[in-house]
Amino acid sequence: MHTRIVEVVEENPAVKTFRFRYNVKVLPGQFCMVWDGAGEEVPMSFSYTGKIKGVTVKKVGKTTDLLHRRKPGEVLRIRGPFGTHYPVSSKKYLLVSGGTGIASLAPAAEKIVGRGGKCRFVAGFRNASEIFFIERLRNAGIDVEIATDDGSAGFRGFVTELAGKLFAGESFDYIIACGPVQMLKEIGRRFAEKVETYISIESLMKCGIGLCDSCSILGYRVCREGPVFRAGELIEKGWLEE
Amino acid sequence: MKNPFILASGILDTYAETMLRVAEDAGAVVTKSIGMEERKGYENPVIFEFEHGVLNAMGLPNPGIERFGEEMKKLRGCRAPVIGSIFGKNEKEFAHLAERMEEYGAAAVELNLSCPHASGYGMEVGRDPALVKAIVRAVKEAVQIPVFVKLTPNVSDITVLGMAAEEAGADAVVAINTVRGLRIDLEFKRSVLTAGIGGYSGPGILPIGLRCVFELKKVLRVPIVGCGGITTWENVIEYLMAGASAVEIGTALRNDVRLFKNLGRGVKQYMKRKGYERVEEVVALAHQNR
Numbered sequence: 001m002h003t004r005i006v007e008v009v010e011e012n013p014a015v016k017t018f019r020f021r022y023n024v025k026v027l028p029g030q031f032c033m034v035w036d037g038a039g040e041e042v043p044m045s046f047s048y049t050g051k052i053k054g055v056t057v058k059k060v061g062k063t064t065d066l067l068h069r070r071k072p073g074e075v076l077r078i079r080g081p082f083g084t085h086y087p088v089s090s091k092k093y094l095l096v097s098g099g100t101g102i103a104s105l106a107p108a109a110e111k112i113v114g115r116g117g118k119c120r121f122v123a124g125f126r127n128a129s130e131i132f133f134i135e136r137l138r139n140a141g142i143d144v145e146i147a148t149d150d151g152s153a154g155f156r157g158f159v160t161e162l163a164g165k166l167f168a169g170e171s172f173d174y175i176i177a178c179g180p181v182q183m184l185k186e187i188g189r190r191f192a193e194k195v196e197t198y199i200s201i202e203s204l205m206k207c208g209i210g211l212c213d214s215c216s217i218l219g220y221r222v223c224r225e226g227p228v229f230r231a232g233e234l235i236e237k238g239w240l241e242e
Numbered sequence: 243m244k245n246p247f248i249l250a251s252g253i254l255d256t257y258a259e260t261m262l263r264v265a266e267d268a269g270a271v272v273t274k275s276i277g278m279e280e281r282k283g284y285e286n287p288v289i290f291e292f293e294h295g296v297l298n299a300m301g302l303p304n305p306g307i308e309r310f311g312e313e314m315k316k317l318r319g320c321r322a323p324v325i326g327s328i329f330g331k332n333e334k335e336f337a338h339l340a341e342r343m344e345e346y347g348a349a350a351v352e353l354n355l356s357c358p359h360a361s362g363y364g365m366e367v368g369r370d371p372a373l374v375k376a377i378v379r380a381v382k383e384a385v386q387i388p389v390f391v392k393l394t395p396n397v398s399d400i401t402v403l404g405m406a407a408e409e410a411g412a413d414a415v416v417a418i419n420t421v422r423g424l425r426i427d428l429e430f431k432r433s434v435l436t437a438g439i440g441g442y443s444g445p446g447i448l449p450i451g452l453r454c455v456f457e458l459k460k461v462l463r464v465p466i467v468g469c470g471g472i473t474t475w476e477n478v479i480e481y482l483m484a485g486a487s488a489v490e491i492g493t494a495l496r497n498d499v500r501l502f503k504n505l506g507r508g509v510k511q512y513m514k515r516k517g518y519e520r521v522e523e524v525v526a527l528a529h530q531n532r
Contacts, residue, residue: 002429033287037430041286075429079291207289210496211253212300213274219259224496 001079005072006052011132014059015100016068022053022078028088028108029200029228032080033208039066043205045104045178045227046081047133049111053078056103056132082208084228086198091173092118096163096187098179099125102133104200105178110140120166121145124159124179128152160186167191174198185240188231197231218242243269243323243488246478246509246521247502250469250492251275251327251352251392252300254499258316264495265322267502269488273310275327275354276343277363278335280306284359290425290434295444295471296493297423299359299437302329307342314346323349325390329363333373333380344385351387353377355403356394356419358441365394365419371406378410388413390467395447395454396422404458404466416467416490417454421447443493447471452484459485459526475508482521483528 007019026032026049034055035041040063048054059068070076086108093112097105102123112119121144125131128148137144146154147162155162160183163175167190177187178200191197203215203222210224218237220226249271254260256274265271283303290297304310307328317324326343328351330336340351355368355377367373374391381389391407393400395418404415420441425434433439451470458466468486472478473494481489495501509521518524 035287037427037432040436077427077429206283206286206300206303207298207496209289209291209296210499211289211296211298211493213254213256213260214303216254216257216260219257219263221254221260 002075002077005070005074005076007072008070011056012130014130015056015132017047017054017056018067018070018076019048019052019054020076020078021051024081026053026081027085028111029085029104030081030083031104031227032078032082033205034067035077035079036067036070037075037077039063042067043208043223045200047103047106049107056100058100079208082223083226086176086200086228087174087196088112088115088117090116092171093120094163094166094172094175095119095121096159096175096177096179097121097123098159098177098183099130101178101180101200105176106133106137108176109137109142113140113142119143120170120172122147122159122162122166124148124162124183125153126150158186159183160190163187164190184231188235188240192231192235198228199231199234200227201229202227245269245502245506246482246488247505248272248325248467248488248490249495250490251354253492253495256304258313261317261324262320264499264502265320267500267506268322270323270325270349271320272325272327272352272490273313273348274304275302275329275357276304276307276310276339277302277329278307278339280304280309284436287435288437290440292425294446295442297425297435297440297442298420299435299440301437302357302360302363307339311342311346314343314348318347325350325352327352327354327392329354329357329360330377331362331367333377336377337380337384340381340385340389344387348387350390350413351381351385352390352392352416353381354392354419356392358394358396358420358422359437359439365396368394368403369397371402374403374406375410378407378412382411390414390416392416392419392469393454394419395450395470400454401457401461404462408462408464412464414465414467415458415462416469417458418447418451418470421450443470445471445473448477448480452480455481455484455486456528459529472505475505475512478505478509479512479524482524483526485526485529487522487525
């Protein structure tokens, strides 16, 4: 379906959020295929799942560079929503993001709080200049802590360590994580045996509808059986050794 | 084969793990089409889904025959026979690829003479009956395993290609590959695919596939594998009655990876209701009852 961009927000020098009307039910964690008719069609997690939807795009190459030039009023074609979503309930959650992983976790955090659940959020970035969405989360009443690799903001070190510290002092019903694969594996190693742990995996997407096998890992189609997986399920199949 | 359902090439068959999953219920599985060298395929968008099926132009992405050996190794314990799909520019490439597939343990090879959207390959080679003959002959000389030839419907008379394949020694023909097609995006005023023209699969091409199998059955002695547009068990019976001995299914698996299991149940119940014991009894019935 085609839609017009209603707003473009510059989150930091390399990250922009594109807001658009898309009258379809979307659950946090699901993704769509975004095409501007000129560059490549790309998979993007929804960073807003309410009435005005959104995707948050980091400039990493030719295609995302082209997308970043899109302005309000211009047209995007959206396919989706596709894939599985995060479990959201009134329980107690620890959410862990690495880099732009915060984009898909933010709407989950808002939903959890909206349902009366409790949510602690640890967000990892390489350095202070890459931070985004923290205000948004704090405005929703979510307790956010930041970790940076270089210590330029918040905790100095990996976000998985910071998550470990929180986990040692509190009990959680769920851990949900989205970020680079090495970070997700560390989350799996640390927590999957102790608590229900869900992770959102990034993979090379082509069709988005479960046909082409481009995105598959360990026999699972990331576009259909994922992108949100129960970490334990992947670990049983040898994901940590991959 | 434990049942007549074969995973069609190009669908859920890039990685061994996914193929093993589909192979739980399949009579056989066909690999993604593999060529001499690695190919990335076209840039996205490579697929367009609409109410009657799917238009795709992947552009034959594959790791190349050398690296595909790793996937074939993982497929050694596969419950269903693995058919290696290959594509090349000429008979020499096809013969080499077939030899490698045989070494890797493939139960048969399927020659992709029908991909509609890759320049210099597929149907660009496969719509010339003389070339089809030369390629099939070269492959037959190169390997001991059965040789299947997947035909393109994008010609005025598919039986010419079928007969060329049979004369050259093909053990079976597979009909059909996707139908050349186009959809246009009204906002962007261009094709919905990077490659422009693509291959149409799914329910919309069922009548075309059935017609091709029906025509081929009239002129061929070798078995025919029907392919194109199957989503229900009734469609399977139609293909059998048109003259197919087995069927390949791809597009419909996107919504149900265990589809073969459900189709098998439907086919069995139909046969029981009508008093048939073996699939062969149903094959080509539509040719008698005209």
